[in-house]
Amino acid sequence: MNAITKDVEMEQQREDRRVEMAQAKDKEDARERERRWQESHQPRDNLAPRWREVAGRDNWVGMLDPFDPLLRAELIRYGEFAQACYDAFDFDPYSRYCGGCKYSRRSFFQSLDMANAGYEVTRYLYATSNVKLPNFSRRSKRNNAWSDSANWIGYIAVSDDATTVLLGRRDIVVCWRGTVTQLEFIADIVNFNQPIYAEGIPTPDRSVKVAAGFVNLYTDKDTNCRFSKYSARDQLLAEVRRQVLRYAEERGEEVSISITGHSLGGALATLSAYDLAEEREVPVTVYSFAGPRLGNEPFKERFEEILGLKSLRVVNVHDAVPKVPGLIINENVPEFVRRAGAAMPWSYCHVGVKLALDHKRSPFLKDTAEASCFHNLEAYLHLLDG
Structure with a gap:
């Protein structure tokens, strides 16, 4: 009997040790996740002297292969800002606030466990559109819905004083929400392009055109709705002017504008960067994830060469969205073909x-035949991190 008791005790001790080792490993894994989480939400200590390089001053020459670790960290950080648009969006059709943000502006980052992001949300952005976008817009089924026509489309945030020191400048970040699914919105929103000046966006080149659905979403308004009484464009320009006036003109600080978005949000990021650059001389950089094409050849020329805008497009090579529209005439065909077909x-x-990026080469992501997984922003961020 004593031998049996001793065996049981020894077995229990072994089980206790196994549990303790598993718990220790769990704690170590948790610390590692926390470390990586902290790195993804806060800028690195050595960013300040290199921020212009990381923001594309030299078009990221020599920084992509091999992948510069500082650039990698910044891409993940801005990608997390874009992911916050999905995490905060209310998709529940039975919620009164379906189509809106689940959290207040003041508690936004805290509610998403991003309290140490180092930014303060200064403005929410809302949009309405005459184009039907079933996979972008959401409507509440309740009679007392917060809005009948508006959808929350993103936010503007500004770096706090401590983060500004780490960044080397005061950063105004604009984050645009995209679509949850991938190809369904394409047929509705990019059926043809149209002159950008026709929608009130100033440009001296009348040949500059963008996809009609994108620019309509950016400029449409509903005067009967208090959230979309002014267009997303009007809301953006007013808030950026206010922040630039406050920090650059009144305080004399160096200011940058960083714009990010995923999918449709990537297209809106590119469009709003163009719009802001036409208006003021502040460094503007776009960090786009899985964005579709937006404009024609004259748009590309003015964006890159005349306005000198910087845009880094993160693309999974198996994702279909970045390959549309423009299956026939795009940046990959000979220049004379592009110019001939610009109109x-x-x-x-x-x-x-x-x-x-290529998810099939990642040891951390399982290969799948599900096309929507190729487009998922969280998958993109895993690829960047791995």
């Missing part, structure tokens, strides 16, 4: 620099 409504070109 055609199906001519589109990507802007900026491409950073290609």
Whole structure:
């Protein structure tokens, strides 16, 4: 009997040790996750002297292969800002606030466990559109819904004083929400391109055109709705002017504008960067994830060469969205073909620099035949981190 008791005790001790080792490993894994989480939400200590380089001063030459660790960290950080748009969006059709943000502006980052992000949300952005976008817009089924026509489309945030020191400048970040699914919105929103000046966006070149659905979403308004009484464009320009006036003109600080978005949000990021650059001389950089093409060849020329805008496009090579529109005439065809087809409504070109990723080469992501997984922003961030 004593031998049995001793065996049981020894077995219990072994089990206790196994549990303790598992718990220790769990704690170590948790610390590692916390460390990586902290790195993804806060800028690195050595960023300040290199921020212009990381923001594309030299078009990221020599920084993509091999992948510069500081640039990698910044891409993940801005990608997390874009992911916050999905995490905070209310998708519940039975919620009164379906189509809106689940959290107040003042508690936004705290509610998303991003309290140490180092930014303060200063403005929410809302949009309405005459184009039907079933996979972008959400409507509440309740009679007392917060809005009948508006959808929360993103936010503007500004770095706090401590983060500004780490960044080397005061950063105004604009984050645009995209679509949850991938190809469904394309047919509705990019059926043809149209002159950008026709929607009130100033440009001296009347040949500059962008996809009609994107620019309509950016400029449409509903005067009967207090959230979309002013267009997303009006809201953006007013808030950026206010922040630039406050920090650059009144305080004499160096200011940058960083714009990010995923999917449709990537296109809106590119469009709003163009719009802001036409208006004021503040460094503007776009960090786009899985964005479709937006404009024609003259748009690309003005964006890159005349306005000198910087855009880094993060793309999963198996993702279909960045390949549309412009299946026939795009930036990959010979220049004479692009110029000859610039006036055609199906001519589109990507802007900026491409950073290609491949989920099939990642040891951390399982291969799948589900196309929507190729487009998922969290998958993109895993690829960047791995």
